Amino acid sequence: MVQAREAHDDYERHYAEKIWALIPEIYRHEDGLAGHPGQLRALVEILAEQAAVERRSIDRVLADSRIDEADDWAVAYLGQLLGTRLLHRLNSAGRRKDVGHTLANRRRAGTPRLLETLAKEVADWDAVVQEAFVHLLRYPHALDRTFPAGPVTHTPQGGFPDLRRARIGDVAGGPFEDLAYRPEFRPGRGTRGRYNIPKVNLALYRKYAFLLADVTPFRLDATHYAIDPSGRGHVPLFQSGDVTRRDCEKPAEWDVRMPITCRRLNAVLYRLPISQASGGPGWGGLAGRTFESAEALRAAAAAAGSGNLPALLAAALVADTPKARLLADAAGPSISLALDGGTPLRPHAVAGAGLEVWADGTTVAAGVEVLVDPALGLVELTDAAGPVLEVRRAHYGILFPVGAGTHDRSNRIPDAGPAPIATTSPVLSAVTGDRVFGDSRTYTPTTAGSKMDVTGTARLWAADRERPFVLLRPAPNGTSIEVRAQGAGASLALNGLWLGSLLRGTAQGGPLCELRLTGSFDRIQLSDLTLDPGGTQAALAGQTPKAIPHLRLVLAGRVEDLVIDRCVLGSIHEAAGSTGSSVACTAAQVAVTDSILLPLGADPVLSLAGAKVRIDRSTVLGDCRLGRADINDSIIDGVLEVQDAQNSCLRFSMVRSGGRTPSPYECVVLPGGLPLGSFESVRFGDAGLGVLTPTCPEQVREGAEGGTEMGVFNRAFVSIKLADLSAKVAEFAPVQAVVQLIVQT
Template identity: 30%
Template sequence: MRNDADRYEAYYAQKLWQLLPELYRAEDSPELNRNGPLRELVERIGAQAAIVRRSMDRLWEDQSIETCDDWVIAYMADLLATNLVPGLDARGQRRDVAKTIYYRRRKGTVPQLEELAADLTSWDVRVVEFFRRLGRTRHRLDPEVGGPGMGRALQVAQGLSGPLTRTAIGGTADLRSHYGARLAHTAFDEFFHTADVRRGQGHTGWHGIPRLGVFLWRLQSVPLESVTPVRDATCENQYTFDPTGRDIPLFAASARVYGDQSSSPAEHQLPAPISGPLLQTAFAELYAAKSALDATAVVDHSLGIYRLSPSGLHYELVEYDPENPQLTADPRQLEPDYLLLPERGRFLRREPESGEDFRVSYHTGFSSGIGAGGYDRRLPGKMTAPLAEPLLQVSGGGDALTLALGTDPLSGTVLLEDSLTYTSGFDVELQPALFTLRAENHRRPVLRRPPGLPASAWTFTGSVGPKGQTSELRLDGLFFCGDDVVLAGTFDRVVLTTCTLDPGNQPEGASDPLLAADGKPLGPCRLRILGQVRELEVDRCILGPVRTEGTGTLERLTLVDSILQAPPGEQVLDLKTTDVRMKRCTLLGEARVHRFDADTSILHDVVTVEDNQHGCVRFSAWATGSTLPRKYESVELASRQSLFASRAFGRPDYAQLLLTAPTTVSEGAEDGSEMGAFCREKYALKTRALRIKFDEYMPIGLSPVWVYVT
């Protein structure tokens, strides 16, 4: 694929220039540092020749769907008569073409439909034939349940009885299993129902002969490894998995298997919240275990607890042994020493020892790769900038970061290599050069000071060099919690990429924020600008309030694929002298800016623009009462209208649009996807692709019922 950073056009133009006789090159321009008309002509010819040469070099790669350019996909689809869905992302189209023959050979089968949906959308899917869940009177042609030689495992494998409730096929529900009863009316229902003749939509019209249930899990399960848990201040033997002290549901890791060995997934194989009964039932599948090949290695599953070894040199896994369990998810069992509460994201140590120290690994759910997290932060098709020298690698948590930064003016790169919590603040001065504070890929270090300390801030102070050069700051993959981030001094450019500045949790109408498990208030982490910043760029971030204070100035703010939220009574953007440009963003709170330009965004509260003669609001939702520049293909909503499944930061469905949101918002983007920060996930386009492709591959006479589980 083409890479605009390789300067191939310039190389080819220079190559052509060197082929000209020296006489013509010397006579072209009297100035050495200025191109003459001949050189300009050669550069234009060279640029076009480079395009032709690049295309020739890629002819062989364009013969394969795996390596071809995106524009070739449609032509290959035409050769196979593939019903290519327009508007779908290149990944989904490429897989659709690559597996067309594979799909056609297995057309109409449940595993093929599940794999097709997963390939197109990257969501986890389970397809249920609802006609198999109809209650009926058994007849003599039915296979006998519990016949000669038919053991329990064979009955379950053949679908003659439920694995949890042992309800016989088509028969009366056996209610003795509490967990099995909880699964009623889900994708894992083991009970049988009377016919429902209503239209199949959402949670109605499921059980009928022509109904095919398609259950979709849209949230992503994001791994976090070796995290510092938070001890509860009111119960010292209880800890939260979340390093900010929040109660969050733990998620199961996605563990689907496709291909010839595929089968419909079990509940513990899908990216969904782990319930206590599920953890009890599938403890061995969800909890980490020692490797059978290497006793020192650990096979990561969905969660694990690690305790500091007696030597104090490493952390060892608290193992799960079915014969002598140390862990349980059932609070009625008093013998195991560790009680896990996955719905709250906590674990309890019944017999604590002095000086104990823990690390935890777990999965959390979210809609997209926005903010700090354990996902791959690299963008497809985009080169990662090399790390500036000198490079300093930091790990260990605690005050290790502050000690590494020291007191000298900084430049180069500081790389945090783990996901631990760094507890000490800092006030650092930067040299008039580039300084990068970055987390290693797939890691999420948390900067959070312990409770009981006076309010402070993480302060970066820019400087000006003798020749007028200024500092440049890059923050990448970091999670700031509790205290503010301050920009002082002079900066030419500040870039925040995949960072989280905790917006806090303060319920509507409450005067104070909620408290974390250790008693620290979950207040917002503000980005305060006290100095002079020419340009601030925010890419794929979750931020609290952004504002200038005192003599601080910010010339331009660029926001892309980000969520900004402020607590009640506070403005999310207070930038009266700033030119703000945002694209695919969600703004949760009031804002006041100088100039404003918004594209494919949701302005959930009143936004006041002082200079509304410049800029444009296009393909966006805006709140009544806002003062905005001209609007194009935008929709007006009531201020703080009910649009989101949750506005509480930390929840898996944070800022996710409700299924009942107006289609003018859920399909109002320029390409037909939803407005706001999750536009890049293209939910509406993926849903449309599923409907089109299922019509092509479903068995004749069946109609799908789309059920969004998350």
């Protein structure tokens, strides 16, 4: 949508004036009086242009000597001067950081914290080091000193755990555990062979956590909510991590980007400082005592006759505990909820709970106003009067930005635009020019007869780092929304929006709703967009979950160019006979790049017999029926039928056997498609949608051009970063240490 920005250094004008000033005044004067005036000035401007080129070249030579400003080609030369092992050329950001920090890393070689720093520099992943010898079981004897209890399960170092501690299952097998194990002499594989004297476990957290601010939660009834605006009840909440933590500090549980669990959300300590013993009546007897829950502090306060419980809970809250960090961190909590427009709820008013079965009728502790299931993204209010829930802050996780989301899109949207849409029910019956959605609320536009007319060049986009959810409304008892080009030269660009369907006159969602493109478009560009591929909503107890419609893009007119870039879509089909002719309506060219396409049942994901289709670095989870295709670095986990196979291309991709495919080049053809368990998830809304697992065939995980993985996360360079990190860990780790990389997310 926007072109690359270039610096304006005005070197041409500077040198033109400088050279012009060196010419004697008489010649400058005569140049203006000659029969063809300005000839000398034109020559000077030509010389100035060349001088500007040379000046920029000199500036680049100086800049290329500084790692922060050097061109990518110069980074390799700087690395050779330092004698460092260069990272893969595709991992350009990691290579630059590695070269820039080589000397500092050599000074810290062999330290545990350096391994975490390497993971951040090389791969931009959060990491936590676990030295295995600390967790080896030992039997005490009479001369032993008293070992301090662990911070999570209170297990003494090398001792036996207290099985009554609820968080044992929450941290076991991870880097934040304080349990003890017998030594294992087997090589590391899965969960085996992790604990022995030379073992160092480096836990890797690869997924990013993106902020959702002031999102509109889905209200099931007066007290039950799904934080996901579409109503899905399986969208996990992530913690944001701490980007300000210094690399010499050991990370705590709340410092890394990972899914939040109920037990971590409830883990808290209360300890009233002695200095605040006079802050309220009866507080003196509580000062200095430690309580592991708000209920324990309330009970002690009641026994001591203490008053002003909300103030006591706020004053006694220990900041360095998971619940305090997740709900009340001054730098920005991972979760922030409010009721009826009030101030954000304090940590003692929020409790983690497993809401696979709603807690209706369950007795909760006094003062708890909200129950949250962070693993499912569900919320239940304890007040039967049903105040309105507001989600001020929440975070979702994803391996790499794709589809609508709150990631950085500043270089993909216009620099300036009109004022954002002020109402959540804007009129979109006729669209021309620019329209901007300025926040992440839910919008229900009004259209005339479920039709949106596009005149001239129309652009609808979300503001940077926002994810508005736009529910399009079909006509009563209808199942389609029409986007119609008015006149010649119409074009439409959609960027950063999440489009869903609000069906009327049906039982919330027949499974299919069509977004029909009619008329004649010169170009349609979909960028960082999500067309809801369907699913099911959360449901109240005893009710059947309602279906979320699958939004299908239907070409019912003519489109010269259809460009789909970094999107999550449902199916794309042609409609025959929509223009009154026997020729199928289609697009002349369709380009799908860095996208995920999800099917509706057994229907084909792509049915484009009349278009020339190019698919690059995308994951298509279903059958494809195409006329002519050029497919590169992609996963087609379905039957591929290409009519013009002779003039089509299939390179570095995976397809299912049994179809009509072009001659493959460096491809993987699997009978029956990818084996089960190759993806973390194929359900929209899950953090692992489209993410390849270690059980996926290696030819797919590393078979794309350049040695990266096939599919939508090709540009995440997971396999390359993992290989680079392994090499750097081997370079800087102590000789006797056996460092094992363990992927947690």
